[in-house]
Amino acid sequence: MSGSRKRREEDRSDSATGTPVSPPSGDLKAENEALKKEITALKARLSERERLETSLKESDEKFRNLLQGTHEGIILNDDEGVILEWNTGMEEIIGISRDDAIGSTIFEVASRCVPESSDAGDGGKWLSAIIDTLDMTATSSPSSPPLEIAVKHPDGTQRTIEAKNFNYTVQGRTFYGGIIWDISEPKQILESLAERDEELENLIESSGDAILLTDEEGRITKFNKAQERLTGFAAEEVLGLPAWEFQASRSAPEGHSPDPLTWYKQVWDRLLHDENDQFYREIVEDEIQSTTGAVHHVQVRAFRIPTMKGFRVGAIVRDITKQKQAERGIHESEEKYRSLVELSPDVIVIHQGGKIVYVNPAVTKLLRTTKKPEDLIGMNIFDLIHPDFHASVEQSTQNDLNGLPPTTREIQVIRGDGSVVTLEGRGTRILYKGKPAVQVVIRDATERKKSEQQLREYAANLKRSNEDLELFAYIATHDLQEPIRGIVAYSQLLLAECKAEHSPQTRKYLENIARDGLRLNTLVGDLREYLRVRSGGRPFVPTDMETVFSDALNTLHREVTESQATITHDPLPVIQADSSQMTQVLQNLIANAMKFQQKGIAPTVHVSASSLDGMWQFSVRDNGVGIPKGYFEKIFILFERLYPRDTYPGTGLGLALCNRIVERHGGRMWVESEEGRGSTFYFTLPANPPESSV
Ligand code: ADP
Numbered sequence: 001m002s003g004s005r006k007r008r009e010e011d012r013s014d015s016a017t018g019t020p021v022s023p024p025s026g027d028l029k030a031e032n033e034a035l036k037k038e039i040t041a042l043k044a045r046l047s048e049r050e051r052l053e054t055s056l057k058e059s060d061e062k063f064r065n066l067l068q069g070t071h072e073g074i075i076l077n078d079d080e081g082v083i084l085e086w087n088t089g090m091e092e093i094i095g096i097s098r099d100d101a102i103g104s105t106i107f108e109v110a111s112r113c114v115p116e117s118s119d120a121g122d123g124g125k126w127l128s129a130i131i132d133t134l135d136m137t138a139t140s141s142p143s144s145p146p147l148e149i150a151v152k153h154p155d156g157t158q159r160t161i162e163a164k165n166f167n168y169t170v171q172g173r174t175f176y177g178g179i180i181w182d183i184s185e186p187k188q189i190l191e192s193l194a195e196r197d198e199e200l201e202n203l204i205e206s207s208g209d210a211i212l213l214t215d216e217e218g219r220i221t222k223f224n225k226a227q228e229r230l231t232g233f234a235a236e237e238v239l240g241l242p243a244w245e246f247q248a249s250r251s252a253p254e255g256h257s258p259d260p261l262t263w264y265k266q267v268w269d270r271l272l273h274d275e276n277d278q279f280y281r282e283i284v285e286d287e288i289q290s291t292t293g294a295v296h297h298v299q300v301r302a303f304r305i306p307t308m309k310g311f312r313v314g315a316i317v318r319d320i321t322k323q324k325q326a327e328r329g330i331h332e333s334e335e336k337y338r339s340l341v342e343l344s345p346d347v348i349v350i351h352q353g354g355k356i357v358y359v360n361p362a363v364t365k366l367l368r369t370t371k372k373p374e375d376l377i378g379m380n381i382f383d384l385i386h387p388d389f390h391a392s393v394e395q396s397t398q399n400d401l402n403g404l405p406p407t408t409r410e411i412q413v414i415r416g417d418g419s420v421v422t423l424e425g426r427g428t429r430i431l432y433k434g435k436p437a438v439q440v441v442i443r444d445a446t447e448r449k450k451s452e453q454q455l456r457e458y459a460a461n462l463k464r465s466n467e468d469l470e471l472f473a474y475i476a477t478h479d480l481q482e483p484i485r486g487i488v489a490y491s492q493l494l495l496a497e498c499k500a501e502h503s504p505q506t507r508k509y510l511e512n513i514a515r516d517g518l519r520l521n522t523l524v525g526d527l528r529e530y531l532r533v534r535s536g537g538r539p540f541v542p543t544d545m546e547t548v549f550s551d552a553l554n555t556l557h558r559e560v561t562e563s564q565a566t567i568t569h570d571p572l573p574v575i576q577a578d579s580s581q582m583t584q585v586l587q588n589l590i591a592n593a594m595k596f597q598q599k600g601i602a603p604t605v606h607v608s609a610s611s612l613d614g615m616w617q618f619s620v621r622d623n624g625v626g627i628p629k630g631y632f633e634k635i636f637i638l639f640e641r642l643y644p645r646d647t648y649p650g651t652g653l654g655l656a657l658c659n660r661i662v663e664r665h666g667g668r669m670w671v672e673s674e675e676g677r678g679s680t681f682y683f684t685l686p687a688n689p690p691e692s693s694v
Pocket of ligand 1: 588
């Protein structure tokens with residue numbers, strides 16, 4: 001190239017001066033020679049230039065092919081940002097065609113790639129920030145990792161690319177270039193791998209089973225929370241330890257020699273080298289002791305995780321202590337049930353639809369049979385039951401199968417010796433070998449029936465003798481009254497005839513006789529009333545308690561006036577009762593309420609009634625002296641009193657009488673009281689009383 005330029009310069013200078021450059025005419029040959037040489041040299045220079053141009057073309061071609069053939073995106077631009085090169089890699093990754101890109105500036109292109117999530121503002125700012133960072137990383141270390149950038153693709157997706165930049169100078173001018181890779185896919189893979197890792201980690205940590213993983217050399221790399229709970233060791237204490245050392249330090253296997261470490265080491269040698277070891281095929285049961293001393297029964301399942309270097313070993317350890325305990329419990333209760341059933345004096349039969357599937361040894365004695373219990377299996381229970389009871393047994397079997405509450409029923413059975421015996425049985429539905437069955441417990445009812453009969457006779461005798469006694473007491477009190485009245489009458493006659501000459505002592509004695517006689521008479525009279533509650537009672541009829549109340553008040557008229565009592569009542573119901581006995585009750589209670597009054601305070605008595613759970617509850621409330629706590633029950637006993645007769649007169653029979661009347665009506669009686677603050681006597685009567693009884 002430089003030769004041709006020289007030629008042209010020579011031409012220009014020739015024409016400028018007008019002087020021929022040819023050698024002197026005498027030396028034409030030499031000139032010719034020189035010209036030839038120059039032509040040859042020119043030709044050589046021309047072919048060298050062609051060769052150079054071809055090689056440049058080839059290298060340019062190679063460079064362009066390389067540029068286009070690579071998957072990386074390559075961009076070249078000048079110092080003003082005008083894009084000079086934009087390869088197919090760029091077209092694919094950025095989504096902008098080569099024709100679009102070449103000639104535009106990098107800022108124009110960048111404005112089309114700003115990611116939506118970017119807060120870097122417009123394309124210009126966004127790109128400048130990237131270029132700055134790239135320049136910075138490049139200067140901090142040439143081997144620094146590429147920059148990760150998010151870009152928007154024209155298809156609307158966001159891609160992640162990695163970029164590196166470079167620059168070069170040609171003839172004093174700097175050109176810039178960038179290489180980019182689309183890492184969206186590997187990034188996604190990496191992200192999902194990380195997610196899976198995390199999932200797996202969570203799964204392992206939250207697993208209820210204890211999990212242990214080792215590396216290819218058997219060193220512990222994973223020890224989850226359940227392992228910590230099971231063994232009492234913290235993960236950081238065991239991570240990195242060879243699994244056999246950890247195992248040997250924690251439990252000494254019984255019956256293994258020579259020592260735990262050697263034994264476990266042998267096991268792990270096999271596990272780490274023999275992928276067909278039986279441990280990988282079987283679930284092994286073992287016992288391990290935690291640091292707290294608790295012994296856990298466990299199931300261990302070993303597995304392998306193949307890796308590039310070989311395989312890692314994993315073990316899932318399930319704590320089955322509770323399951324074992326439950327199994328033991330079931331086993332024990334089965335044992336208990338079996339021994340109970342076998343030793344039971346009662347016959348226990350299990351049948352399915354009448355067919356005996358089990359019967360205990362007690363059957364031999366009860367049925368007087370020579371057959372063994374197992375010989376009865378398969379027999380129909382109805383072959384043993386008296387025909388009169390077939391229908392009822394069928395019904396009760398159905399009830400049992402339907403799960404109705406068990407009831408005791410009597411059946412008659414024909415025994416081995418032909419005799420008929422009355423038995424009683426209770427059935428329940430059970431599952432026998434997975435199928436519904438009825439289990440019946442049967443016992444001989446003869447003894448029970450005999451003792452029931454005896455009890456009935458005994459009760460009847462007792463009732464009779466009680467009635468006899470009551471009759472005797474009643475007659476006795478009746479017969480006693482006449483002589484008592486005689487004593488009273490004659491002592492009063494003697495008193496009347498008592499002259500002044502008689503000593504005051506004699507008069508006093510006579511007065512005592514008359515007074516005690518009268519008291520005895522009242523006592524016997526009250527006793528007779530008491531005895532008459534049953535024998536003299538009248539049938540229950542509708543009784544208006546309001547009428548009963550006014551009858552009682554009429555009788556007590558004098559006491560009411562004398563004590564200036566205020567007696568009130570709520571509406572009272574009509575009940576089924578013996579009305580004269582009800583009058584006795586109210587009369588006694590109101591009389592007591594007025595009698596046991598605090599000094600200087602006028603009695604206030606209130607009678608009321610309320611209905612409660614099918615009962616009428618009556619109450620008589622006063623403002624009297626009240627009753628000490630320890631006497632709430634005693635006062636209802638015959639002749640029980642709290643005060644001497646001269647403080648409050650009486651026989652101690654009133655409340656016992658009321659109680660007896662209330663009991664006869666099917667009710668009960670009690671008191672609530674506070675000393676000095678009055679008492680309330682309660683009695684209940686059934687709304688529908690039992691038939692009146694004597
Ligand atoms: P009496 O009235 O003849 O003594 P009761 O059987 O009627 O016999 O009463 C027994 C005892 O119960 C009485 O002696 C008295 O101590 C006590 N009592 C009965 N009613 C009341 C009452 N309303 N307030 C205080 N104490 C009473």
